[in-house]
Amino acid sequence: MSLANLSSSNTITIERLSKSYAANKPGSSGGAVHYIIKDVDLVVRGGEFFVLLGPSGCGKSTLLNIIAGFVSKTGGDLRVGDVEVRKPGQDRAVVFQQADSSLFPWLTVRQNVEFGLKMKKTPKDERRRISDRFIRMVSLFGHENKFPRELSGGMKQRVQLARVLANDPAILLMDEPFGALDAMTRRTMQKELSQIWRETNKTVIFVTHDIQEAILLGERIGVMSSGPDSRIADIYDVPLPYPRDAASAEFLSLNRRIQSHFDSGLEGGGYP
Numbered sequence: 001m002s003l004a005n006l007s008s009s010n011t012i013t014i015e016r017l018s019k020s021y022a023a024n025k026p027g028s029s030g031g032a033v034h035y036i037i038k039d040v041d042l043v044v045r046g047g048e049f050f051v052l053l054g055p056s057g058c059g060k061s062t063l064l065n066i067i068a069g070f071v072s073k074t075g076g077d078l079r080v081g082d083v084e085v086r087k088p089g090q091d092r093a094v095v096f097q098q099a100d101s102s103l104f105p106w107l108t109v110r111q112n113v114e115f116g117l118k119m120k121k122t123p124k125d126e127r128r129r130i131s132d133r134f135i136r137m138v139s140l141f142g143h144e145n146k147f148p149r150e151l152s153g154g155m156k157q158r159v160q161l162a163r164v165l166a167n168d169p170a171i172l173l174m175d176e177p178f179g180a181l182d183a184m185t186r187r188t189m190q191k192e193l194s195q196i197w198r199e200t201n202k203t204v205i206f207v208t209h210d211i212q213e214a215i216l217l218g219e220r221i222g223v224m225s226s227g228p229d230s231r232i233a234d235i236y237d238v239p240l241p242y243p244r245d246a247a248s249a250e251f252l253s254l255n256r257r258i259q260s261h262f263d264s265g266l267e268g269g270g271y272p
């Protein structure tokens with residue numbers, strides 16, 4: 001398959017997507033319906049790095065989990081390429097904020113990274129080659145025989161990332177993956193992720209409530225309105241070359257523009 005075809009088959013198309021729930025008090029009847037997200041329209045191109053930015057509780061994780069197939073939509077359409085999303089699939093992988101719940105505590109770093117490959121019956125030599133590559137990429141070489149309990153939070157997060165990348169999903173869905181890390185580790189991880197994305201041409205949707213992180217990473221930034229009835233209120237292009245310099249005039253100017261978007265109350269709420 002050519003790269004162009006690969007890209008279009010990884011395009012994520014979202015049309016009037018909604019997630020609602022019945023908000024009846026116990027014992028009452030009637031049809032009060034609350035929307036977490038309502039009528040979200042978005043196209044994320046194959047190979048694009050798209051950031052979803054918004055205040056806490058606006059529905060970023062809900063939208064990401066619908067794209068992952070973990071949460072069902074209640075309205076609208078969602079497709080990857082031409083295929084309607086109804087459940088999780090091998091084309092999509094999720095990186096969560098907390099690595100703890102996703103790593104197997106009884107497996108070493110290497111065994112965790114190779115887990116999905118083993119399930120797919122990838123031959124041992126090939127598994128070793130792939131896990132070596134990604135363990136190096138996330139700077140964990142020398143730690144491959146350690147167990148999760150012997151690792152710091154940042155190291156566990158890097159194992160999670162290496163494991164997801166070893167499975168080679170076309171689409172990476174990342175839910176505040178660096179939110180729990182200290183500032184220095186976070187910066188290193190942002191650089192690594194940006195480089196991996198540029199090397200692998202994956203489609204990435206990255207959730208954050210940090211404007212600087214959004215501008216460091218994204219080609220486009222979709223700003224979500226505060227919930228309920230949340231939607232993508234605005235999309236900013238980030239026409240800056242990678243790797244990005246957070247101290248450059250253009251970076252700071254875009255940061256101010258997005259910040260003022262929230263300060264002016266366009267989202268109907270404070271930020272963050």
Ligand SMILES: Nc1ncnc2c1ncn2[C@@H]1O[C@H](COP(=O)(O)OP(=O)(O)OP(=O)(O)O)[C@@H](O)[C@H]1O
Pocket residue numbers: 021036054055056057058059060061062063209227
């Ligand atoms: N099953 C559910 N039933 C009712 N409300 C829900 C349900 N799931 C989520 N919510 C509500 O939907 C809103 C959006 O939650 P979500 O976790 O998607 O937000 P978020 O933007 O990712 O927040 P954060 O940045 O704090 O993680 C919240 O107000 C949450 O309480």
